[in-house]
Amino acid sequence: MGQKDLSVKELTSYPDVVADLINVFVYGGKEVVHSEELRPYNTGESVVDTQGILKGLFRDNCMENLRDGTRYMLVGIENQDDVDYTMPVRVMGYDYAGYVRQLEELAAENKRAGKDMGARRIQKGQKIKPVVTFVLYYGGREDMPVELLQMLDVSEDVGLQKYIKNYEINLICLRDMTLSQVQSFRSDFAFVAKYLSRSYNKKQLSDELQKEEIFLTHMKATLYTLAAVSGIKGI
Numbered sequence: 037m038g039q040k041d042l043s044v045k046e047l048t049s050y051p052d053v054v055a056d057l058i059n060v061f062v063y064g065g066k067e068v069v070h071s072e073e074l075r076p077y078n079t080g081e082s083v084v085d086t087q088g089i090l091k092g093l094f095r096d097n098c099m100e101n102l103r104d105g106t107r108y109m110l111v112g113i114e115n116q117d118d119v120d121y122t123m124p125v126r127v128m129g130y131d132y133a134g135y136v137r138q139l140e141e142l143a144a145e146n147k148r149a150g151k152d153m154g155a156r157r158i159q160k161g162q163k164i165k166p167v168v169t170f171v172l173y174y175g176g177r178e179d180m181p182v183e184l185l186q187m188l189d190v191s192e193d194v195g196l197q198k199y200i201k202n203y204e205i206n207l208i209c210l211r212d213m214t215l216s217q218v219q220s221f222r223s224d225f226a227f228v229a230k231y232l233s234r235s236y237n238k239k240q241l242s243d244e245l246q247k248e249e250i251f252l253t254h255m256k257a258t259l260y261t262l263a264a265v266s267g268i269k270g271i
Contacts, residue, residue: 043260044115056223065220074099112169119178127205134167171207182207224258
């Protein structure tokens with residue numbers, strides 16, 4: 037994404053924006069998740085590539101959702117402007133890393149508590165929390181694969197297909213958002229949603245932005261993001 041990537045990555049790093057995205061896409065606009073319940077979570081993991089070389093695997097943003105002081109889920113946000121035909125595998129890697137880290141945390145807790153679990157590492161009944169990743173796609177209509185099966189060359193092997201575990205991604209095509217979704221946003225991301233969505237009147241958005249009483253919580257990040265996704269310079 038370049039400059040656009042930096043802009044949207046900053047905007048989607050704020051807890052109120054992430055809470056807004058979760059509420060709109062998971063809970064239909066209901067204010068279920070609050071910004072004070074979110075805190076940054078590890079965005080980088082080490083993985084070994086096909087040549088046996090240790091490499092970094094980095095998310096755009098990841099947050100831990102706490103409810104009643106207890107972890108409820110991990111939420112990752114990936115900002116995508118161009119089509120990436122590897123996206124299902126990428127997201128699968130991000131989510132896998134989130135689950136592995138939680139297992140490592142439980143194993144460390146058991147060790148500190150003097151519980152030697154041996155190779156099992158965790159106890160029966162110990163649970164880990166869901167890892168949910170949203171891919172925010174800022175581009176136009178493209179043939180982006182949304183599941184692992186779309187990347188696999190097994191179209192003629194029906195017998196094999198039923199044994200392959202598919203992996204679907206949560207691809208959010210921002211230009212295809214409904215008017216109801218756009219109007220559900222409460223954070224600064226509302227202006228990005230209004231600009232990108234085909235369902236929202238662009239003249240109305242222009243009138244809104246020109247109002248003197250408009251208040252942006254993250255003014256620089258929001259305006260930079262609008263400039264990046266619109267191609268307009270000097271915002």
